[in-house]
Amino acid sequence: MASVGKRSQAGSQKAALGARYGIADNPRNTLQRRVILQVLEGAPGHLSAEAISRAVARAFPEISRATVYRTLDRLEQAGVVSHTHAGTAGALYHLSDKPRHLHLMCNRCGKVTEATDVTSTESLGAELMARFGFAADPTHYVIGGTCAACLALASEDTPASD
Ligand SMILES: [Zn+2]
Numbered sequence: 755m756a757s758v759g760k761r762s763q764a765g766s767q768k769a770a771l772g773a774r775y776g777i778a779d780n781p782r783n784t785l786q787r788r789v790i791l792q793v794l795e796g797a798p799g800h801l802s803a804e805a806i807s808r809a810v811a812r813a814f815p816e817i818s819r820a821t822v823y824r825t826l827d828r829l830e831q832a833g834v835v836s837h838t839h840a841g842t843a844g845a846l847y848h849l850s851d852k853p854r855h856l857h858l859m860c861n862r863c864g865k866v867t868e869a870t871d872v873t874s875t876e877s878l879g880a881e882l883m884a885r886f887g888f889a890a891d892p893t894h895y896v897i898g899g900t901c902a903a904c905l906a907l908a909s910e911d912t913p914a915s916d
């Protein structure tokens with residue numbers, strides 16, 4: 755789970771984070787923007803809006819849930835944050851400067867794994883464009899399946915047959 759620094763840390767990181775995401779000179783670069791960026795930077799993986807909202811509330815209870823959701827939208831419009839749809843789990847957020855990746859979501863345990871440098875992503879896109887004229891973005895939705903850990907558990911449960 756992401757953690758948010760103390761108020762003073764949020765302040766001292768203002769310049770670095772703001773500059774990195776090109777919003778340093780924006781007068782609307784408000785506290786809530788910096789705090790949300792800090793939460794996403796500190797997260798080991800992707801976070802739902804609800805998880806971001808809870809992390810923000812732990813350090814800054816005065817920032818409302820509605821403000822977090824609205825600020826996420828604005829950060830997304832600014833191209834700083836992007837989302838991936840994860841079925842019933844809702845949208846998951848990550849910083850846009852991460853390397854392009856697919857999201858592998860386990861249908862059993864819900865774990866989402868980032869898959870970077872999957873070379874066939876480009877050829878899949880090229881084929882879908884050539885055959886269907888469809889500009890696919892395979893990163894915008896998760897790829898469902900079963901993770902390695904759940905596959906291993908399933909094979910333990912299955913009695914050996916011979
Ligand atoms: Zn979307």
Ligand SMILES: [Zn+2]
Nearest residue numbers: 800838848857
């Ligand atoms: Zn992602």
Ligand SMILES: [Zn+2]
Nearest residue numbers: 860863901904
């Ligand atoms: Zn799993």
